[in-house]
Amino acid sequence: MATLSLKNLKKSYGEAHVIKGVDIEVEDGEFVVFVGPSGCGKSTLLRMIAGLEDISGGDLEIGGRRVNDVAPKERGIAMVFQSYAIFPHMTVRENIGFGLTIARVKKDEWNERVNEAARILQMEHLLDRRPSQLSGGQRQRVAIGRAIVRKPQVFLFDEPLSNLDAALRMDMRMEIGKLHKQLDATMIYVTHDQVEAMTLADKIVVLKDGKVMQIGAPMDLYHEPANLFVARFIGSPAMNLIDVTVRETTARGHVVEAASLDPVEIPTATPGRAGDRLVLGIRPQYLTPSHDAATGKLHGKVAFTERLGTETILDIARADGSKLVAALPEDALFSTDDEISLTFDPARARLFLPEAG
Amino acid sequence: MDNIAGTKSSLTWAVHLSVVVLVVLWLFPTVGLFVSSFRTSDQIASSGWWASMFPTEQNLVLRAAAPSAQVQEGTDFVISGNLFEGSTAGRISRWGTSSRAIDVYKAGETADLGDDKMLTVEADGSYRMVSPTEMTGGRGERVFVTAKTPPEFTFDNYRNMLFDPSNREGMSRAFISTLTVTIPATVIPIVIAAFAAYALAWMEFPGRALLIAAVVGLLVVPLQLALIPLLKFHNAIGIGKGFLGVWLAHTGFGLPLAIYLLRNYMVGLPRDIIENAKVDGATDFQIFIKIILPLSFPALASFAIFQFLWTWNDLLVAMVFLVDSTGETTVMTKAIVELLGTRGGNWEILATAAFISMAVPIAVFFAMQRYLVRGLLAGSVK
Numbered sequence: 001m002a003t004l005s006l007k008n009l010k011k012s013y014g015e016a017h018v019i020k021g022v023d024i025e026v027e028d029g030e031f032v033v034f035v036g037p038s039g040c041g042k043s044t045l046l047r048m049i050a051g052l053e054d055i056s057g058g059d060l061e062i063g064g065r066r067v068n069d070v071a072p073k074e075r076g077i078a079m080v081f082q083s084y085a086i087f088p089h090m091t092v093r094e095n096i097g098f099g100l101t102i103a104r105v106k107k108d109e110w111n112e113r114v115n116e117a118a119r120i121l122q123m124e125h126l127l128d129r130r131p132s133q134l135s136g137g138q139r140q141r142v143a144i145g146r147a148i149v150r151k152p153q154v155f156l157f158d159e160p161l162s163n164l165d166a167a168l169r170m171d172m173r174m175e176i177g178k179l180h181k182q183l184d185a186t187m188i189y190v191t192h193d194q195v196e197a198m199t200l201a202d203k204i205v206v207l208k209d210g211k212v213m214q215i216g217a218p219m220d221l222y223h224e225p226a227n228l229f230v231a232r233f234i235g236s237p238a239m240n241l242i243d244v245t246v247r248e249t250t251a252r253g254h255v256v257e258a259a260s261l262d263p264v265e266i267p268t269a270t271p272g273r274a275g276d277r278l279v280l281g282i283r284p285q286y287l288t289p290s291h292d293a294a295t296g297k298l299h300g301k302v303a304f305t306e307r308l309g310t311e312t313i314l315d316i317a318r319a320d321g322s323k324l325v326a327a328l329p330e331d332a333l334f335s336t337d338d339e340i341s342l343t344f345d346p347a348r349a350r351l352f353l354p355e356a357g
Numbered sequence: 358m359d360n361i362a363g364t365k366s367s368l369t370w371a372v373h374l375s376v377v378v379l380v381v382l383w384l385f386p387t388v389g390l391f392v393s394s395f396r397t398s399d400q401i402a403s404s405g406w407w408a409s410m411f412p413t414e415q416n417l418v419l420r421a422a423a424p425s426a427q428v429q430e431g432t433d434f435v436i437s438g439n440l441f442e443g444s445t446a447g448r449i450s451r452w453g454t455s456s457r458a459i460d461v462y463k464a465g466e467t468a469d470l471g472d473d474k475m476l477t478v479e480a481d482g483s484y485r486m487v488s489p490t491e492m493t494g495g496r497g498e499r500v501f502v503t504a505k506t507p508p509e510f511t512f513d514n515y516r517n518m519l520f521d522p523s524n525r526e527g528m529s530r531a532f533i534s535t536l537t538v539t540i541p542a543t544v545i546p547i548v549i550a551a552f553a554a555y556a557l558a559w560m561e562f563p564g565r566a567l568l569i570a571a572v573v574g575l576l577v578v579p580l581q582l583a584l585i586p587l588l589k590f591h592n593a594i595g596i597g598k599g600f601l602g603v604w605l606a607h608t609g610f611g612l613p614l615a616i617y618l619l620r621n622y623m624v625g626l627p628r629d630i631i632e633n634a635k636v637d638g639a640t641d642f643q644i645f646i647k648i649i650l651p652l653s654f655p656a657l658a659s660f661a662i663f664q665f666l667w668t669w670n671d672l673l674v675a676m677v678f679l680v681d682s683t684g685e686t687t688v689m690t691k692a693i694v695e696l697l698g699t700r701g702g703n704w705e706i707l708a709t710a711a712f713i714s715m716a717v718p719i720a721v722f723f724a725m726q727r728y729l730v731r732g733l734l735a736g737s738v739k
Contacts, residue, residue: 073639
């Protein structure tokens with residue numbers, strides 16, 4: 001078990017800068033998820049930690065030791081790959097024990113540790129099978145078993161669930177969560193799926209274009225996204241974003257308005273002066289719809305309703321053509337083309353600076 | 358839209374036809390050689406190999422037993438036995454006792470030979486000659502028969518060519534020589550090429566791309582270019598003509614293709630697997646031995662088959678680097694060339710020699726054909 005710290009870590013391929021100075025501190029036993037759209041550098045960052053990519057600049061420390069130029073096997077890490085990367089010509093037992101074989105562990109201990117790993121993953125009955133005889137989920141377990149058996153200081157997961165089907169993915173997600181509690185190990189997990197990030201993480205790192213957008217606990221990111229990118233990325237359905245103009249600035253925040261939004265005072269620390277353009281963000285769950293146009297601050301027309309059982313998703317077209325999404329309790333009944341007004345608690349809304357460009 | 362994968366192409370008949378043509382082209386001479394190698398020179402001279410499968414109608418001149426074999430039964434003297442004694446049995450349809458009338462009697466009929474001497478010949482060749490007086494003379498009665506004889510094959514050619522130690526033209530020594538050339542000439546390049554291919558596929562070092570380009574370049578260099586300089590070099594450093602020289606030559610000529618094939622295969626193995634092994638602490642050598650080699654088995658096998666067939670059938674390289682005037686190191690291809698000169702008319706000898714030389718490649722091919730196809734496709738189709 002160990003802490004991990006990335007200090008101004010950089011990676012470039014010639015002129016292409018892929019990782020542009022990343023600072024992350026990972027506590028001992030923490031489950032950290034790197035999340036971001038494809039091409040954001042999250043996998044590269046993980047491979048740099050694993051030692052599979054050279055580090056172009058900055059420092060990487062594992063357990064307080066600088067490991068920039070240390071070979072992968074000396075770093076005390078184990079990695080689980082997206083494609084499982086299990087050896088097709090070996091049995092499950094040999095696969096799990098491969099790291100121990102390489103480390104020349106004695107036969108007794110070898111058996112003990114392989115069996116222990118198999119017991120943790122509940123796959124003792126599969127030990128003598130070949131990978132070709134396993135299902136996707138079982139292969140993933142073998143890959144995790146290979147990591148567990150080496151008792152590494154840090155576990156690295158590179159999109160381990162993206163090759164599984166939806167139902168299996170949920171099961172494995174829960175198992176990885178349980179595994180983390182059971183082993184109490186430091187884990188770093190890369191995914192592009194914000195649901196995995198939200199459910200598993202102690203701490204989420206949102207990356208974009210090789211830069212950290214925000215680091216924080218899942219609910220902090222959900223409630224207090226630091227910028228528009230995080231606001232869009234975290235949460236499903238995605239946060240509603242409305243271009244607004246500041247009408248006046250008050251002691252607590254700004255009074256903002258837009259075409260189909262009545263002036264409303266939003267408490268915020270976001271800087272702005274009268275006339276500035278800002279973006280108002282409000283989660284679909286915090287919008288309360290009403291047929292009465294007078295009660296609400298936001299106005300629009302129902303474009304489409306989706307009934308999911310637990311909730312109903314309303315697609316609302318605003319007067320200027322832009323869209324809003326509201327998530328309502330199951331019993332809310334609105335039909336297409338209904339005029340609708342929406343109220344919300346200004347304290348639940350966030351104001352963001354518009355993105356440059 | 359008829360040519361989408363999975364639907365039958367309208368040219369299926371052309372495919373089938375060309376398969377049939379190829380199979381016939383291959384089978385006709387091969388089976389011919391095979392059958393001829395089991396026939397005597399007389400049979401080869403008198404009929405084609407395709408006729409040897411069926412019973413043939415032949416006119417034979419056979420002899421009954423000599424008068425000394427007669428026994429007295431009552432007042433008669435009798436000679437009986439089987440005309441086919443000492444040769445293959447057949448079924449007699451017609452027979453005669455004079456060279457001018459060889460088919461006057463049917464099987465089972467009785468001929469009067471004069472002097473009250475009667476001869477009866479049955480279809481299976483058994484005969485009975487009865488005479489009231491004692492028969493005289495040194496030789497048995499001649500009988501001309503028209504008989505259907507069943508196919509007849511002999512192992513004599515093989516016994517003669519392989520197991521007769523007194524036969525100076527025998528193939529056994531050449532067979533051993535060929536094996537001595539072929540096995541090391543297959544194993545050595547594979548071992549070297551496997552290491553080289555791993556390095557060129559998965560290890561990073563300066564000049565790697567140039568090396569690969571050089572290997573590809575060497576693929577198209579004709580080996581005839583190198584024969585004389587290489588032989589001079591071998592002589593200069595004291596290897597001279599011999600097995601070591603021919604092993605080195607085959608290794609050198611085989612390496613470009615071996616490295617190229619194996620590298621292409623290895624580079625197609627999943628990167629994750631190799632990186633995973635690296636993270637697990639394996640060194641390059643351990644990755645090579647424990648992961649790459651077992652996974653590259655189809656490619657290794659396919660190249661091994663190629664190299665084996667090519668060195669087995671090679672004449673040119675062996676002539677230049679191995680065969681000398683002592684004849685101790687003659688390989689089979691060379692032995693067959695010599696037989697063509699000295700025994701050009703003895704087809705049964707040539708067919709047998711050729712088939713001995715073909716047998717091993719054919720066996721290797723049939724035993725390993727699935728690796729051949731798999732290894733060839735492995736680089737291109739994923």
